[in-house]
Amino acid sequence: MKTTKNLISLGLILTGLVLPQLSNAQKITQKNTTIIISGTSPMHDWEMKGSTSTFTGVVAGNAITNVSLTVPVKTLSAEKGKIMEKKAYEALKSDKAPNVTFTASSINIGKSNVAGKLTIAGTAKNVSIPVSVVKKGNAYLINGTETVKLSEFGMDRPGFMGIKTGDVVTVKVNVVAE
Known part of the structure; x- marks a missing residue:
């Protein structure tokens, strides 16, 4: 009898702790995205930009969980023109891997490093990326550079x-999500 009473008490306590968190969870999606990829070559520095992506996450407390960012490769444009774009799309293997993706279980609000999986050209790697997440009204401003x-x-x-271009590129991503 005492065990049953303890289980019921534990269940009520857990319900009291978990239900408010679930009711506060808010799904967010991007409203605005800016992506800048920059690199070097012996001839000149270069840059590609994009503003098309799909970002989703769930805000719960001081974190965004179930984070997913997908960027269609062929939405990136090169300031140096169509030849540069074509070469970049080939390097990114866009015909076989049309998207660059990043997924993470959680991003803290504030400044932190987020651990997640980055997939480029069909190859996935575990990475840790410095990010800043700021809440402004109903929006979350998410900025990361790697x-x-x-x-x-x-x-x-x-x-x-x-x-050939240099082997190292810098990727800056700015997402405004609500």
Whole structure:
């Protein structure tokens, strides 16, 4: 009898702790995204930009959980023109891997490093990325910057007439989600 009473008490306590958290959980999606990829080559520095992505997460307490960011490769545009875009799409293996994705179980609100899985050109790697998450009204401003070695994702460096880009690129992502 005492065990049954303890189980019922434990169940009520857990319900009291968990239900408020579940009711406070809020699904968010991107309203605005900016992606900037920059790199170097012996000829000139280069940059690609994008504003198309799919971001989802669930805000619960001081974190965003179930984080997913997907960027369609062919929505990235190069300031140096269509030839650069074509070379970048080939390096990113866009025909076989049309999206770059990042998933994480949780991102803390504030400044932190988020551990997650980054998939580029069909190759997935566990990474830790410095991010900043700021709540502004109903919106969450999520900013992250990471340097990536193309070779670590099985990518050939894009090039033209024997001149290749550097192996390291910097990726900046800014998401506004509500």
